[in-house]
Amino acid sequence: MLNGVILLLFISFIGKIASMNKVVLVSATEYEQSKIDAAIEEVFDGLGGAEKVVGCNKNVFIKVNLVREMVPEKCGTTHPTIVASVAKLLINQCNCTVTVGDSSGAAYTHSSMNSIYKTCGMTAACLSSGATLNQNFESTLQSIKGKVVKYLEIIDAFTCADVVINIGKLKTHAFTGFTGTVKNLYGLIPGLVKAQTHSLYPEIEQFTHCLIDIEQYAAPKIVLHLLDAVVGMEGNGPTNGQPRLIGKIIAGKNPYLVDAVGVSLFADPWDMPLFIKANERGLLSKDFSETDFDFNSLKNHYIKDFKTVTIINTNFTHTGFLKRFLKKEWVTQRPLINKKTCKGCAKCYEHCPQKAIIMQGEKTSKKAYIDTKLCIRCYCCQELCPFNAVKLTKPLLYRIIRLFSGGGKRKRTKQRKDNK
Ligand code: SF4
Ligand code: SF4
Known part of the structure; x- marks a missing residue:
């Protein structure tokens, strides 16, 4: 019983x-x-x-x-x-x-x-x-x-x-x-x-x-x-x-x-x-x-040309040993404000957690500027700008590492082969 x-x-x-x-x-x-x-x-x-x-x-x-x-x-x-x-x-x-x-x-x-x-x-x-x-x-x-x-x-x-x-x-x-x-x-x-x-x-x-x-x-x-x-x-x-x-x-x-x-x-x-x-x-x-979800079943739906974002963080990649001498700004995308599209609305200024954004100019022609030394690369400004005026630029080293790491796609292809 x-x-x-x-x-x-x-x-x-x-x-x-x-x-x-x-x-x-x-x-x-x-x-x-x-x-x-x-x-x-x-x-x-x-x-x-x-x-x-x-x-x-x-x-x-x-x-x-x-x-x-x-x-x-x-x-x-x-x-x-x-x-x-x-x-x-x-x-x-x-x-x-x-x-x-x-x-x-x-x-x-x-x-x-x-x-x-x-x-x-x-x-x-x-x-x-x-x-x-x-x-x-x-x-x-x-x-x-x-x-x-x-x-x-x-x-x-x-x-x-x-x-x-x-x-x-x-x-x-x-x-x-x-x-x-x-x-x-x-x-x-x-x-x-x-x-x-x-x-x-x-x-x-x-x-x-x-x-x-x-x-x-x-x-x-x-x-x-x-x-x-x-x-x-x-x-x-x-x-x-x-x-x-x-x-x-x-x-x-x-x-x-x-x-x-x-x-x-x-x-x-x-x-x-x-x-x-x-x-x-x-x-x-x-x-x-x-x-019990069959992840292998997803291979028929895989979108090969999806434009992904690569996180190059020395803690997370096989390049972990680089952490000791790499500067964060060399391997992370840098936010840059496009002065032509910036409307001076100050949304980025209000939400920047580091107070790294300065508003400059007269009332009607105000533009945002980023102090890159203070910026922690959280990308809140890019996320919240209503005018798509914050672009992310890719430093050379970021691009090189991304190229060699395959941007996630190479490893995925290998994994899919292994699953066959
Ligand atoms: S949120 Fe965009 S448009 Fe507004 S001030 Fe910042 S960069 Fe300029
Ligand atoms: S990325 Fe983050 S810290 Fe840098 S300027 Fe934008 S909101 Fe501020």
């Missing part, structure tokens, strides 16, 4: 672990509402149904990616059709109350956020689905108990919800290589506190630990991570790259696996600091053996 109970408990434990690491990948090649509705149904069916994933009568917060004010067609933010589909499904099938929101890179205020909601299509998505836009712009200091982050201001929209669905956007990112679901959780920090937090963790290694700390803090409340990879962004991401059709929606409870599936569609995940650090912290195995 006792053995039977132990066996049942063991089976239920294994079942729980398996469902935590299940990843669902669904094809979706356009943001037509009825097609996205069908794709989102398929996602929830693949995970055992919305009731099982979210529960009934819950107060759900959908955390989207609204990095800055931009129209959905630019593909820098979570697409509103996906948000509308998820919200409708939870309201209709699970009788949930749904609130949609984010803290963008701008000020976390009523006027700023409502303007962003409108431009990004979230106002219309909420109207059509019955969800509500978050209007609570308060935040509270939370104990994070992380490896590098101990306390952090977190938006109350997150802490006040029963459960959270995190919907990230798959894009290149100049600082972290890519952004998906884990990086999207950096938006739990209110507006300008993000810049202060950046300055505390200026190196990619520390910053990656900071991202993992936030994810670990948030994990108990997040019932689903969903990655909008229908049309992602390549090149000069996360806001000034080009939209690129990827054609997928990826979802699961484990954000590292969801992101790894997304990145595997165009690069080698093990070129990305996030997965390296997650692996070091025991959150992700090298062969993704936590999940």
